[in-house]
Amino acid sequence: MLEQFKVGHDEAEFVPGDTLKSTVAGIFRQLGVPDGDAELGADVLVLADLRGVDSHGVSNMLRSYVSGYQDGSINPRPDWRVIRETPSTATVDSDRGLGTIITPKAMNIAIEKARNVGVGMVAIGNARHLGMASYHSMLALEHDMIGVCMTSCPPSVLPTFGAEPRLGTNPIAVAVPTGEEAAFVFDAATSSVAVNKIRIAQRLGADIPAGWLAEADGTPIMEERQAPDNYWLLPVGGSREGGSHKGYGLSCVVDILAGVLTGFGYGAVPGRPNFGHYVAAYSVDAFTDVSHFKQEMDEWVRMMNATAPAPGHDRVIVAGQPEAEMEAIRRDEGIPLHPEVSQSIRDICAELGVACGF
């Protein structure tokens, strides 16, 4: 049934990543974003598309970023700065800058600190949406570091036993360097599912699996059926018996580290438009020999891949592998955009007077 959620290959228009990136950068520039920042923001969005993380790519995020710049809720030229600092930590005031652009800079601070003292950790407040969290964690890889990124989002998810949303989808991303194998790149919301999967299921009239949603009164829906018109997201695990207290607790950890710890509030604070971020870099060399670590990561990945599969499955995969495979395909074939999406980008370009590259 999950297959139904994939974009149809035949109907798509294929756009090269670089073409899409230069088009998006042009849009950002036209909205007042400085050149280098515009390139960086476009790079984050397009890497999501290249890796098959369409939920965080151009199709799903660009329109809201454009609106945010236009209505003033996102600051195109933020005076972001470090407001507190130790040898291994920093706290950043984003000045309402787009997280997509400021978070990589914060990650570079974390990487520099990790190079100097072993670990670097940066909390980022007064922030806006950061795009695909794994983009930021993956910046650590080329430095032989483990990268972590979390983001505290506006509330859409029920706490276990609750009937009102108190937590965001609050993802956790962790990237780990390897030798020859694809890097380990975990990036997942602590909610059961992304809300756009529900919208697609509703549009198609498809059933949703047990444990994805709660009724409007907070009762978890624990059988496969049509999504109701009014619903809330659940923490991963679905119901308490399915382990939702684990998803709920991890989501709380994200809300604390990427929210309360920033000093700029947490996801459910009324009126915060409403993101805080957290990035960290751990130098592998600080803990153990880097080449031994990478060899053992390769061995570990191959061990997982060599696991006998359960009936109905042909292989066991490791986080980051499907995305690396998709990236290889899309760097070759281009990014498949649904006709509605490519038209919507052309519309934005026309509206702003920007050249569209496709």
Added chain:
Amino acid sequence: MLEQFKVGHDEAEFVPGDTLKSTVAGIFRQLGVPDGDAELGADVLVLADLRGVDSHGVSNMLRSYVSGYQDGSINPRPDWRVIRETPSTATVDSDRGLGTIITPKAMNIAIEKARNVGVGMVAIGNARHLGMASYHSMLALEHDMIGVCMTSCPPSVLPTFGAEPRLGTNPIAVAVPTGEEAAFVFDAATSSVAVNKIRIAQRLGADIPAGWLAEADGTPIMEERQAPDNYWLLPVGGSREGGSHKGYGLSCVVDILAGVLTGFGYGAVPGRPNFGHYVAAYSVDAFTDVSHFKQEMDEWVRMMNATAPAPGHDRVIVAGQPEAEMEAIRRDEGIPLHPEVSQSIRDICAELGVACGF
């Protein structure tokens, strides 16, 4: 149905925490553990009992620790040492010492580093079982720090789509200081459920919920029914559609940070008896004002508690609250030990020639 898994209150023998602790410390001493270490190990076990985490208390763990000391797999007088170090990190060789005793010492190293440079992080290899992971993370609280603990365990959990166990129950614990409210203390396996809950269900003939187990061939059991005789644990989420790739990925993160990063191998390495640990302390003061942070944590906890409950539930709780409530009760009433458990402790005492305090 989960109610059936609780120990019956009426049949229990109530033993004061201090009595149980001195008895357990006496057992450790008789097995060759130095005085201070024996006290520390007993403190870790008994705090689990006091907080209602019976799975990691005396009843469930003491016998295996005694066997480990007796068969030589656990070293009672380990020459543990820091083998690599930076201002914010250390790597410890446990010399086969019990994690229950060495992990608090590693956490103290992390806390000292966090005091000096903002964050401290210690990977611990060549290790043995560490007891309740939250014990170690909670050591950070009195220093106004956030504490983290993970442990890479021997394989018992299937990777998503797999038919062979490759990962341990691999818990994650995070403790966060508050002001007046109970500290936030999250401590959960990344598996769907602890194996002893399955054993209890089998003994009682009770059904288990969907998503807890897979058949021996790896097929997730996605309806409520009796547990099969042969089964594997699943990652939290149960099946892929329920989000098991999230539990699987988080379990991998634990296996990497608490396993590969130690330099002493990961959970599924054949022959490793088979634990690695990871602890970290983050100084709140390094990021933001401590008193503001604690006030906001109180506000955040109260916001969660004030969430309207779903039908059939009377309140929304935060991780650490039920344990704090249980600790208050058990420090008053004593720890309820099942008669089989209290007898088993007396048997161990008799076998070793140690005075039993109850």
